[in-house]
Amino acid sequence: MHELLSEKINQYLSDTKAGEIAEFLTALSQDYESTDSELRMLKLALDDQQTEGKDSRQHFNDRIHLLEQNEKALKKTVSLISATLEASQEGVLVIGSDNQPVVFNDNFIQMWNLNIEWINSSSGRDIYEIVRVQLKKPSLLIEHLKEVEIPGSAVLKEYLLKDGRIIESYVTHHEDAGMVWRFRDITEAKKQEEVIRFQAHHDALTNLPNRTLFGDRLSHALSKILRTDGKLAVFYLDLDGFKTINDSLGHLVGDELLIQVAKRLSDVLRDDDTVGRMGGDEFTVLLEDIEGHAGVVRLAERVIEVFRAPFMLEGQELYITTSIGVAVYPGDGNTEELLLRNADIAMYKAKDQGRNNYHFFTSSLERLAKHRLSLETQLRNAVKNDEFELYYQPVLHLNNRKLSGFEALLRWETEDQGFIGPDIFVPVAESTGMILPLGEWVLNTACRQARVWVDMGFDDIRIAINLSAKQFQQANLFDLIIAAIKNAGIGFHNVALEITESMVMQNVHGSIGILTRLREEGIRICMDDFGTGYSSLNYLKTLPVDVLKIDRTFVKDVTESKDDRAIASSIITLGHNLDMKIVAEGVETIEQSDFLQSQDCDMVQGYYFGKPMPPIEAIKPYKE
Structure with missing residues (x-):
C-alpha cells in the first residue's frame, strides 16, 4: 500500500493527472469499505464461534488483526492524498458521473470564492453556474463544457475574470471519475509575459x-x-x-x-x-x-x-x-x-x-552616400599611412604688419584626387571618430613645428591650433595638450587654441572649467568664427577667452555692406570692452585691411597677407 501511495504522490507532484487522482481515490474508498465490511463480519463470526476450538479462534484473531492493519494503512493513504491535494498550487475539482462533487481542495474554494458547506450541498451544475457568472465572458464556460462532452476528451482554456484575474483551466472527461478540473491563477505570469513582450519591442x-x-x-x-x-x-x-x-x-x-x-x-x-x-x-x-x-x-x-x-x-x-x-x-x-x-x-x-x-x-544623395563610404575608407588609410600635413597661415599685427604667429591648417593630398578640402573630410572624420587620432596628430605636429621656429629665434611665436567638437569632449584633453607642449619643449605662451561658439554652448559650465585651466597655464584661448553661432553675450562675459576672431563672412563685404561694417565694428568694440584682442579672418584686399585698421582691429589673417603654406615657405618672408 505504501509503495503505491509513494508512486502516486510523486506522479502527482511532477505532472498531476487529476483523473488518475480521482480514480485512485475511488479505488481507495472501495478498498476501505470492503475492508471495513469484512472486519465487521469477522467479528460477528468470532462471537458465534466462541465454543469452537482454539485453532479456529486464533485464525479469526489473525485475520482481524490483518484487516485492522489494512484499515490503518488505508486511512493514512487517504490522509496523505488529501494533504497532497491541499498542498497543490492549483484548484482541483472532480464532478462525478452523477453530477455531484467528488473531490475539491481549498485552493479551488478560495479561487472561486466558495465555501465547503455550500459545495457539499450543491450539484455540479450549481458549481458551474457560480464559476460562470464570475467570468468576463460567461459563455466561455458553456463552450468549454461542450468541447468535453465525450469521455476521454480534454481542453485547456484561459478565463478572464471580472475582477481582473486570469485563470487557466484544464478539464478532462474521465470515463469513470467524471469531469476532472484543474484551475491555475496565471495573472502574475501573464503580467510578466506582457512586460517581457513590451521590453522585446x-x-x-x-x-x-x-x-x-x-x-x-x-x-x-x-x-x-x-x-x-x-x-x-x-x-x-x-x-x-x-x-x-x-x-x-x-x-x-x-x-x-x-x-x-x-x-x-x-x-x-x-x-x-x-x-x-x-x-x-x-x-x-x-x-x-x-x-x-x-x-x-x-x-x-x-x-x-x-x-x-x-x-x-x-x-x-x-x-x-x-x-x-x-x-x-x-x-x-x-x-x-x-x-x-x-x-x-x-x-x-x-x-x-x-x-x-x-x-x-534624392537619387543624387545615394551617389553621394557611396562616395562618402569610399571617402571613409580612404580617410582611414590616410590616417594609418600618415598622408596628412599641416600648412600655416600667418597672423599679423595690423598696426605694424609684424608676425604674431600662424594658424595651423590641416591638408590632405591624394595621388588620384589631389587636395581634398577640410570642409569635405573633417565632417567625415568627426562622424567616424577618426578626428580624435587626427586631432592629436595635429596638436603634436604643430607644437613640434613651433619648437623649430623658436630655435630659429622666433621666441614669442604663437601657433593657433583648432580643436574639433569631439576633441573638446575628451575627458583627457587637458593632459593631451599639456603633454604635447612639454614634449615639444616650447612654452605655453607659444600655443593658442581655437574653439567655436557652438562647441562651448553645448556645455557652458564644463567649457568654462577646461578653458580656465588651460588659460591659467598661459595658453591663449581664441573664439573662432565669432558671430556665426549662438553669440550669447551673457555667457561671453564669463568665458575665459583672450581673442575674438571675426568670421570671414563679415569681412568679405565690409567695404560694400553697411550691415557688415556695423557688425565688424561692433565685434571689435565689444571685444575691446571685454579686454579681448580681435583678429579678422579672410582679409583679401587693401580696402578691407584699411577699414579694419580704422576700427582699431588688432590682428589680421587672409590671402592679402599670406596664403596657407608648408612650414618652410610660410616662415621664409619673416626670417630677415
Missing part, C-alpha cells in the same frame, strides 16, 4: 518602439497602403552635438535628455504617427496618410521647432538641435529597408548643410 529608456517594432509597423503600413494607393513618409533624426553633452555631463544627463526628446516628439506629432528610437541619439518617425509634399514639410518644420526651447538638465538650460532626413513612399523606396536607408542618407545631407534642418532624399 520597446526601447528600455524612452519606452518608444524599438527598431524591431518600428520596422514591423512600417511594413504593416506599406502593406496597407498598397490597397489604398496612398503615401507615407519616414523621418530619420539625429541629435546634433549629443555626444558632447553625453561625454561632458555624463550618461545619466544624456539619458534624461533622450527621455525629454522622446516626449517632445511624441507630443508634437499626430496620434496616428509612430515615433521610434533606433539606438543612441537616433530617432525615426513614421507618417501615414500624408497630404503631399507640403504636409511632410509642415511636420518636419514642426519637429525642428520643438527643439528651439531649451532642455532643463540638472538645473541648467541646454540647447540641442536635430537634423532630419526624409524619405517618401513610393518615390524613395517601396520597402522598409529602402525607406529607412534613404532617410538616413538624407539625414547626413542635412547635417552637412549646417544641421538644425531637414533634407529630402
Whole structure:
C-alpha cells in the first residue's frame, strides 16, 4: 500500500493527472469499505464461534488483526492524498458521473470564492453556474463544457475574470471519475509575459518602439497602403552635438535628455504617427496618410521647432538641435529597408548643410552616400599611412604688419584626387571618430613645428591650433595638450587654441572649467568664427577667452555692406570692452585691411597677407 501511495504522490507532484487522482481515490474508498465490511463480519463470526476450538479462534484473531492493519494503512493513504491535494498550487475539482462533487481542495474554494458547506450541498451544475457568472465572458464556460462532452476528451482554456484575474483551466472527461478540473491563477505570469513582450519591442529608456517594432509597423503600413494607393513618409533624426553633452555631463544627463526628446516628439506629432528610437541619439518617425509634399514639410518644420526651447538638465538650460532626413513612399523606396536607408542618407545631407534642418532624399544623395563610404575608407588609410600635413597661415599685427604667429591648417593630398578640402573630410572624420587620432596628430605636429621656429629665434611665436567638437569632449584633453607642449619643449605662451561658439554652448559650465585651466597655464584661448553661432553675450562675459576672431563672412563685404561694417565694428568694440584682442579672418584686399585698421582691429589673417603654406615657405618672408 505504501509503495503505491509513494508512486502516486510523486506522479502527482511532477505532472498531476487529476483523473488518475480521482480514480485512485475511488479505488481507495472501495478498498476501505470492503475492508471495513469484512472486519465487521469477522467479528460477528468470532462471537458465534466462541465454543469452537482454539485453532479456529486464533485464525479469526489473525485475520482481524490483518484487516485492522489494512484499515490503518488505508486511512493514512487517504490522509496523505488529501494533504497532497491541499498542498497543490492549483484548484482541483472532480464532478462525478452523477453530477455531484467528488473531490475539491481549498485552493479551488478560495479561487472561486466558495465555501465547503455550500459545495457539499450543491450539484455540479450549481458549481458551474457560480464559476460562470464570475467570468468576463460567461459563455466561455458553456463552450468549454461542450468541447468535453465525450469521455476521454480534454481542453485547456484561459478565463478572464471580472475582477481582473486570469485563470487557466484544464478539464478532462474521465470515463469513470467524471469531469476532472484543474484551475491555475496565471495573472502574475501573464503580467510578466506582457512586460517581457513590451521590453522585446520597446526601447528600455524612452519606452518608444524599438527598431524591431518600428520596422514591423512600417511594413504593416506599406502593406496597407498598397490597397489604398496612398503615401507615407519616414523621418530619420539625429541629435546634433549629443555626444558632447553625453561625454561632458555624463550618461545619466544624456539619458534624461533622450527621455525629454522622446516626449517632445511624441507630443508634437499626430496620434496616428509612430515615433521610434533606433539606438543612441537616433530617432525615426513614421507618417501615414500624408497630404503631399507640403504636409511632410509642415511636420518636419514642426519637429525642428520643438527643439528651439531649451532642455532643463540638472538645473541648467541646454540647447540641442536635430537634423532630419526624409524619405517618401513610393518615390524613395517601396520597402522598409529602402525607406529607412534613404532617410538616413538624407539625414547626413542635412547635417552637412549646417544641421538644425531637414533634407529630402534624392537619387543624387545615394551617389553621394557611396562616395562618402569610399571617402571613409580612404580617410582611414590616410590616417594609418600618415598622408596628412599641416600648412600655416600667418597672423599679423595690423598696426605694424609684424608676425604674431600662424594658424595651423590641416591638408590632405591624394595621388588620384589631389587636395581634398577640410570642409569635405573633417565632417567625415568627426562622424567616424577618426578626428580624435587626427586631432592629436595635429596638436603634436604643430607644437613640434613651433619648437623649430623658436630655435630659429622666433621666441614669442604663437601657433593657433583648432580643436574639433569631439576633441573638446575628451575627458583627457587637458593632459593631451599639456603633454604635447612639454614634449615639444616650447612654452605655453607659444600655443593658442581655437574653439567655436557652438562647441562651448553645448556645455557652458564644463567649457568654462577646461578653458580656465588651460588659460591659467598661459595658453591663449581664441573664439573662432565669432558671430556665426549662438553669440550669447551673457555667457561671453564669463568665458575665459583672450581673442575674438571675426568670421570671414563679415569681412568679405565690409567695404560694400553697411550691415557688415556695423557688425565688424561692433565685434571689435565689444571685444575691446571685454579686454579681448580681435583678429579678422579672410582679409583679401587693401580696402578691407584699411577699414579694419580704422576700427582699431588688432590682428589680421587672409590671402592679402599670406596664403596657407608648408612650414618652410610660410616662415621664409619673416626670417630677415
